[in-house]
Amino acid sequence: MASYIKETETEIVLTHPRDSSTSVRILKYGATILSWKVKGQEQLWLSEKAILDGSKAVRGGIPLVFPVFGKSEGHETSQLPQHGFARNSVWEFLGQVESDPLTVQFGLGPENISETARCQWPHDFTLIFTVSLPSEDSLSTSLEVENTDKQPWEFNVLFHTYFRIPDITQTHVEGLTGTQVTDKVSKTNYAGNEAKITIAGEVDRVYSSPSTPDSVAIVSGSKTLFNVQNLQNLKDVVVWNPWTEKANGLADFSPKDGFKNMICVETGSVSKYQTVAPGAKWSASQTLKSHL
Numbered sequence: 526m527a528s529y530i531k532e533t534e535t536e537i538v539l540t541h542p543r544d545s546s547t548s549v550r551i552l553k554y555g556a557t558i559l560s561w562k563v564k565g566q567e568q569l570w571l572s573e574k575a576i577l578d579g580s581k582a583v584r585g586g587i588p589l590v591f592p593v594f595g596k597s598e599g600h601e602t603s604q605l606p607q608h609g610f611a612r613n614s615v616w617e618f619l620g621q622v623e624s625d626p627l628t629v630q631f632g633l634g635p636e637n638i639s640e641t642a643r644c645q646w647p648h649d650f651t652l653i654f655t656v657s658l659p660s661e662d663s664l665s666t667s668l669e670v671e672n673t674d675k676q677p678w679e680f681n682v683l684f685h686t687y688f689r690i691p692d693i694t695q696t697h698v699e700g701l702t703g704t705q706v707t708d709k710v711s712k713t714n715y716a717g718n719e720a721k722i723t724i725a726g727e728v729d730r731v732y733s734s735p736s737t738p739d740s741v742a743i744v745s746g747s748k749t750l751f752n753v754q755n756l757q758n759l760k761d762v763v764v765w766n767p768w769t770e771k772a773n774g775l776a777d778f779s780p781k782d783g784f785k786n787m788i789c790v791e792t793g794s795v796s797k798y799q800t801v802a803p804g805a806k807w808s809a810s811q812t813l814k815s816h817l
């Protein structure tokens with residue numbers, strides 16, 4: 526394995542071959558991306574109290590949501606905890622699959638998940654999570670979902686990205702007009718026509734588009750910090766910031782005013798379940814671009 530991929534018992538670190546100040550650190554637990562650095566600067570928010578020992582999903586970075594997003598009564602995923610089991614399972618590191626761009630893969634199957642999760646969701650599957658560094662300032666993630674069962678089953682997928690930002694009060698999100706919004710805080714649904722989505726309190730919304738959005742931008746003042754782009758099969762975007770009270774209630778959220786320096790812009794397929802037939806595959810991907 527090339528020297529720009531380092532593996533320890535618990536983590537993989539990739540360093541960009543042409544620029545060692547770009548790197549990505551992935552925990553095998555959850556295949557959770559913990560850190561993405563561009564020009565040596567951290568782009569993701571990770572709680573100072575994030576638990577990395579495999580006893581709890583990581584608070585920050587990019588946890589993976591599969592096979593369910595929320596809680597849905599009466600559905601085949603209804604026994605599972607919120608966000609499913611992918612973020613709570615140790616993935617197998619499958620190694621490098623490409624050198625340019627530097628690309629690695631992780632795999633998860635029924636043999637890797639807990640007995641409890643297996644009982645709660647007794648389907649056969651293979652997940653392949655691919656992480657690559659297409660350029661010095663971008664990070665791509667993709668997830669392939671394969672049904673290795675004899676029956677079709679339904680699922681949700683989400684890349685739960687916590688972006689690190691200088692100041693939430695100066696930050697807005699663009700690119701989500703023409704969407705349908707499910708607002709989990711006000712418990713309302715409405716048309717998403719705001720050109721600029723600003724955050725001034727707890728926000729927990731799903732923006733659903735009829736087609737995959739072109740690009741979602743996270744902007745500070747007049748400067749674009751990030752674009753979430755090259756979206757494939759990801760028609761929903763969750764915008765989440767816990768603000769004061771919710772952050773206080775999350776034991777692993779630290780510092781408590783850390784909500785000022787983070788925004789979750791999570792691309793997924795969550796407003797409807799996807800169905801995958803026996804033997805079939807479905808995949809989704811995103812590229813995060815930093816404008817540092």
Ligand SMILES: O=P(O)(O)OC[C@H]1O[C@@H](O)[C@H](O)[C@@H](O)[C@@H]1O
Nearest residue numbers: 607608685709729730763765791
């Ligand atoms: O605390 P968790 O399970 O990591 O979830 C954090 C948040 O994740 C978001 O994706 C959800 O929309 C929120 O409702 C949720 O609070």
